[in-house]
Amino acid sequence: MTIEKIMAKDIVTVNKDQTVIDALKLMQKHKISRLPAISPKTKELVGIITEADMAIKIASAKYEEVPLTHMRISTIMTSDVITAAPSDSKLQVLKKMVDNHIGGIPIVDDGQIVGMITKTDFLKDLTDDVYTETSIKDILTKRVVTIGPDERFVHARRLMKDNEISRLVVVDSGTIAGIVTDKDLTKTIIDFKKRVPEKYQATQIRNLFVQELMSQTITTTTKDASIADVANTMVSEEFSGIPVSDDKNKVQGIITKSDILNFVYDHSRKRGNY
Structure with missing residues (x-):
């Protein structure tokens, strides 16, 4: 099956000359986590x-003193974009996502964006026995990067950057108290830059704490949950990662879309007809 059969064709894009605030508004409106940036003249990716x-x-620090109204998409976007063609197979596109550790790929035909494929598209309808009968304990990430609610925003940002992850589990007195995602960080820093005068931002950013931006009401799962059930929860609740806990709400690991996608790719490659 070609990727054209499952790709999203109603693509939301952003002009490279628009601001990061424009991009964030589009992401929030359409409930997406990435935007292809296009040239205003040619409409090319x-x-x-x-x-x-x-x-x-x-x-x-590089952009610390740049006003949000002056921060263009072209300044912080990734220019070297990995793309796929509509005629590529699902397995070919899956391989690109897994090999390059990316969550979405624009589908390009003759220089123009014609579709978009994300991890979520591959996590829908995992009804094969291998997904309903395999528990996540076989694929979850056991090494979990955690942070305390009294830690600072700047420390959370540093942990996520250094570990190349998109979420931190917040632990208080040994139990799960919340989760912080890159979406939380983005919203917090934009709100902060809007309300705090520029001359005070460098000092006052250290007064932002994890407990102010973390999501306190979170969904957890157990090691015995099936891959299919967890994937369904991720798709329906729009989660990209779920903490795995024991009966005392202590962290046992974390399961992410990437973990499941890797399993889907390995299974599909072995099956040979994806």
């Missing part, structure tokens, strides 16, 4: 911007 890009770069 010139880059891609993700929530992770915004979370890490907006608050970095």
